[in-house]
Every structure is written in structure tokens, then in C-alpha cells.
Amino acid sequence: MTRITAKNIEKILRQRLQEAVYADGVLPSERSLANEFGVARPTVRKALDALLHSGIIARRKNGRLQNEHPECNKMRVGYFIPVLNSDNYYAHYLALEQAAEDTAVQIQTVFYGSWHDPVLCESYNIVDALILIPCSDLPEWMIRKLHSLKKPILILEWDLSKLGFLSFSLFPRHGLRVLLNYLIEQGYHDIDLLSVIPLNPVAKTRREEWRNAIAEVSGTGRFWDFSSNGGVLPFQELRRIFRKHIQDGAFDFRRPLLCVTMAAATVFARAARDCGLTAGIDYSLAAFDGELQAEYHTPAITSLERTDPYSYFKYYLDWLQRSVPWEGSLFWEADQVILQKGESIILSKNTER
Numbered sequence: 001m002t003r004i005t006a007k008n009i010e011k012i013l014r015q016r017l018q019e020a021v022y023a024d025g026v027l028p029s030e031r032s033l034a035n036e037f038g039v040a041r042p043t044v045r046k047a048l049d050a051l052l053h054s055g056i057i058a059r060r061k062n063g064r065l066q067n068e069h070p071e072c073n074k075m076r077v078g079y080f081i082p083v084l085n086s087d088n089y090y091a092h093y094l095a096l097e098q099a100a101e102d103t104a105v106q107i108q109t110v111f112y113g114s115w116h117d118p119v120l121c122e123s124y125n126i127v128d129a130l131i132l133i134p135c136s137d138l139p140e141w142m143i144r145k146l147h148s149l150k151k152p153i154l155i156l157e158w159d160l161s162k163l164g165f166l167s168f169s170l171f172p173r174h175g176l177r178v179l180l181n182y183l184i185e186q187g188y189h190d191i192d193l194l195s196v197i198p199l200n201p202v203a204k205t206r207r208e209e210w211r212n213a214i215a216e217v218s219g220t221g222r223f224w225d226f227s228s229n230g231g232v233l234p235f236q237e238l239r240r241i242f243r244k245h246i247q248d249g250a251f252d253f254r255r256p257l258l259c260v261t262m263a264a265a266t267v268f269a270r271a272a273r274d275c276g277l278t279a280g281i282d283y284s285l286a287a288f289d290g291e292l293q294a295e296y297h298t299p300a301i302t303s304l305e306r307t308d309p310y311s312y313f314k315y316y317l318d319w320l321q322r323s324v325p326w327e328g329s330l331f332w333e334a335d336q337v338i339l340q341k342g343e344s345i346i347l348s349k350n351t352e353r
């Protein structure tokens with residue numbers, strides 16, 4: 001087993017201090033740190049002395065050690081992302097980090113597995129505000145918990161404004177029609193919808209817009225729901241299920257298959273290739289959300305892409321620092337989305353890509 005040295009502990013603590021991990025900037029006691037690292041107290045003391053000498057920490061009158069790192073004085077905003085929703089994390093992260101840098105705010109990213117994940121409770125107390133992508137519908141006890149924090153909370157992609165939470169979506173509801181109208185313009189009035197995620201608010205909105213769009217042109221379509229008891233099946237299992245359905249002739253490939261998420265489109269395209277079928281040649285495939293990946297598929301998948309969220313995050317972080325009441329609707333949307341025209345749609349005659 002590798003022996004932990006004072007230098008190792010100093011490096012770990014320096015990183016934690018830079019990330020403002022400790023609530024109120026106060027470090028744990030020597031005894032607590034010695035127990036955590038499994039070393040003698042003199043080893044911890046040596047690491048702390050090095051940090052004291054560098055000026056990154058200072059000793060209070062009561063003897064406790066205080067974080068003096070410049071990052072500690074910045075407003076700390078927790079960015080909470082479910083581990084099974086990492087695509088949304090990458091879609092927002094770079095813009096959020098840039099906005100934070102331009103507003104002297106520190107972003108602390110927290111990955112969590114469920115509403116019962118201990119990391120949530122541990123992280124609430126060390127941030128000044130929360131930006132949260134929900135992992136599933138909020139249970140009543142979690143709604144009460146979030147309200148009890150008395151801290152600014154921004155919900156991303158889900159509209160929870162009716163529950164009293166400021167909510168922001170990069171996909172305006174009217175923007176979903178851009179993709180649906182494009183399919184209709186290609187002569188497709190009958191469109192199937194495929195989903196592999198639970199029917200959360202995002203999925204519900206996309207399903208409603210699909211139903212409304214095909215109804216307006218007297219079209220029809222089947223909703224294929226492959227979610228599993230409120231969760232998402234492993235991709236390998238979904239690939240097997242899709243392949244079996246394709247081999248059995250369950251899908252009507254005269255209709256385009258519109259996927260609620262990019263994950264669904266990716267796995268379906270792979271299963272179709274297993275059966276010798278290619279999107280854009282043998283059938284039409286599209287996704288409501290390209291998740292910054294659609295254009296890199298072969299063929300590129302027709303989808304909607306987010307606009308750059310930087311200006312929206314910058315506005316929100318500026319508002320946080322002003323400490324004034326929020327003005328306007330609690331539900332906040334981007335102005336537009338981008339239609340990414342890939343090669344995955346069989347186009348109508350005389351229509352150029």
C-alpha cells in the first residue's frame with residue numbers, strides 16, 4: 001500500500017481549498033484529518049504548516065484554520081448534474097464556466113445518483129446558490145427540502161416554475177416545431193416517436209408537440225416507449241430489443257422515426273446497421289436534441305441543437321450577485337434553437353439538402 005506523506009496531504013488540501021470544499025472556509029481539525037488520511041497527527045501538522053507558510057490558510061483566534069485562498073471569497077454556485085444525464089452537463093458546462101469566470105463566480109460541479117444520494121446534502125451547505133438538472137420527478141420531501149434552503153435555485157431544462165422554482169430551458173417549446181415542420185415539409189405527415197427515458201416534463205413536452213404537429217396535418221404516428229420502470233435500460237439491452245423489433249418488421253419505415261433524445265437515436269441507428277439498414281437510405285431518423293453529437297454520426301443525424309447558453313448564464317450570475325428579487329416569469333426560455341440538417345432523412349423529390 002502506498003504511504004501517504006505530508007506532501008500528498010498538502011496537495012489534496014490545497015486542491016480542496018481552491019475548490020472551496022469546506023463549509024464557511026473552516027478546515028477540519030488535525031484529529032479529523034489524521035483519521036481521514038490514516039496518518040499520525042504530526043504528518044497532518046506538517047502539511048498544515050506548509051499551507052500556513054504559503055498564506056493559503058490562516059489561524060483564527062479560536063485556533064481553527066481558515067481558508068484564505070482567493071477562490072474562497074467568490075460566490076459559490078453548485079452545479080448539480082445526475083450521473084445518468086452527462087450529455088446535458090457537457091452542453092452547459094463550458095458556457096457556464098466562462099460566464100462564471102467573467103462574473104467572478106466559482107462553479108462547483110456535483111454529480112449525484114438519486115434524490116437520496118448523500119452527496120446532495122453534503123453539498124447544499126457549501127454553496128451560495130444551486131443550478132440543478134433533476135434526475136427524476138421531485139418527491140414532495142425534496143421540494144420542501146429545496147425551499148427550506150432559502151438559497152437561489154435554478155432548474156435547467158425542466159419547467160418547475162409551478163413549484164416556485166426559477167426554471168430555464170435552452171429548448172423553447174415553439175422551437176420544437178422547427179424540426180417537426182421540417183419533416184412535414186419533406187412530405188411526412190405520419191411520424192413515429194421513440195423514447196427510452198421516463199416520461200418526465202421534458203419528454204412530455206416533446207411528445208405533446210409531436211402529437212399536436214401531426215394532428216394539424218391530419219397525420220398519424222405511434223409512440224414507442226422503451227423506458228423501464230422509471231429508468232433507462234442499458235444500451236446493450238436496448239440495442240438487442242430494437243434489433244428484434246426491426247427483424248420482426250415492427251417498425252413502419254415509410255414513416256420517419258423521431259427520437260426524444262440523442263441516446264435513443266444513437267442506439268437505434270446501431271441496431272438498424274446490425275440489420276443492414278442505414279439512416280437516410282433505408283429509413284429516416286431524427287432526434288429532438290442532438291446533444292452536440294448528431295453532426296458527428298455517420299450519417300449525420302437531423303436534429304435540433306442548442307444556441308450558445310453563455311449570455312443566459314451570464315445574465316443569471318450577474319443577477320445572483322446583485323441580490324435583488326427576480327423580475328418576470330419564473331419560466332425562462334432561450335429565444336431559438338438551431339436545426340441541424342443531417343443525412344439521416346430521406347428527402348422528398350426535388351428537395352436539396
